[in-house]
Amino acid sequence: MRSDRLLSIMLLLQxxxxxxxxxxxxxxEVSVRTIMRDVEALSAAGVPVYTVRGPQGGIALLPGYRTDVTGLTADESRALFVLLSGTAHADLGLGQALGSALRKVMATLPAPHRPDADLASRRILIDPVRWRGTPGPDRPAPDLAAFQQAVLGNRRLRLRYRHGRDNRVHTYTLDPYGLVNKAGVWYLVADHDGEPRLFRTDRALSATVLTQPAQxxxxxxxxxxxxxxxxxxxxIPAPLAVTARVRDEILAKFLRIHEADLADPTPTNSRAEADGEPGWTxxxxxxxxxxxxxALLAFGPDAVVLTPDGLRQALARKAAATAALYAPRQDT
Incomplete structure (x- = not known):
């Protein structure tokens, strides 16, 4: 649209x-003739734009004229460019609009803040979708100071890390690409010996920024x-098929927590089929x-596993063991 192009000309000249x-x-991506017509339109609208003829000539704004969003601090400028994952905007058909908007904002930032804002846009990412079968964050937010220093300072990081699968502790020397917030959990994306790896920041026992530049x-x-x-x-395939019936009163909460585990995104109500009781889905x-x-056991009697039998037996054992822990104590 021409209005977008006129604004872009002003911001570029500024x-x-x-x-x-x-x-x-x-x-x-237009012709020189189009640019000259746009300059005439800006001048007619009162924008102090002028042309300079000759080999060293061009188009310029009178000194002191500004159309901007200045007044932003360095931290505010960086915050604007910590982006949602590109797929979030693309899914809405807003990928090109987002890029255009950010170019305009970048052009209007105070010059000293532009490098930091650009770096933040390439080193920090927000991805709001949970992993399949993974609950939300259940730990306090970790201290990200050392991670940020390594990521934004282009430095290697030495990480002492406890793995979730076996609790073993390893020490790594890493070349960071950036930080990703995945549905509230912060991850470091980095190379280890030239291979891409993912590290949950809340499992870090220590993080030390090294003097060597990241490679x-x-x-x-x-x-x-x-x-x-x-x-x-x-x-990774999810081979275990589970059928459950969920009480309608907690269905919304259940679907929100287990959204990534749904085989059918639109579960249907089947009240009389399962056990003749209404109010179940x-x-x-x-x-x-x-x-x-x-993890389905967390819903207690409000979510009942129908199949497979192996899971029903496992849940029964866990429920019995938990009940035994809270049985009334016998006086001796």
Whole structure:
């Protein structure tokens, strides 16, 4: 749209000073003639824009004229460019609009803040969708100071880390690409010995920023490495099929917590089919393991597993063991 192009011309002239018409035409992907017509339109609208003829000429704004969003602090500028994952905007058809908006905001930022804002946009990412079968964060937010220093300072990081699968502690020297907040959980995306790895920051026992610069692989940014790692995890099959009936009063909460585990995104009500009692909805789920499916026990009698029998038996054993812990004590 022409209004967008006129604003872009003003912002480019404001931030870069005098520019040749051919340079503006290349940046905005229009002809030089179109640029000259736009300059005439800006002048007619009262914008103090003028042309300078000759080999060193171009188009410029009178000194002191500004159309901006200045007044932002350095932290505020960085905050604007901590982005949601690109797929979130693309899914809404807003990918191009987001890029255009950020270019306009970047052009209007105070010059000293632009490098930090640009770096934040390439090193920090927010992905709001939970992993399949993984509950939300249940620990306090970790101290991210050392992680941020390494990521934004382009430095290597030495990480002493406790793995969740076996509680073993290992020490790694890492080349960070950036930080990702995945549904409230912070992860460090980094190379270890040239291979991409993912580390939950709340499992770090210590993090030390080293003096050596990070040695990332050429041509790769955080979004590239993150997408590859995310697909590697999301593509793990979930072979355990589970059928449950859920009381309608807690159905919304259940679906919110187990959204990533649903085999059918639109569960149907099957009141009389299961046991003749109204007020229940049948839900089909998929879990990676029996252990992961045992999380259903958290809903107590409001979520009843119908199949498989192996999971029903496992839940019964856990429920019995828990009940035994709270049985009345016998006086001796």
């Amino acid at each position: 931030t870069r000073g005098q520019l040749p018409a051919s340079d503006l035409a290349d940046r905005l 990332r692989r050429d041509g790769l940014e955080l979004t590239d490495v993150w997408q590859a790692l995310r697909r590697r995890i999301d593509d 049948r839900v089909e789920l998929r879990f990676r393991s029996l252990l992961a499916a045992e």
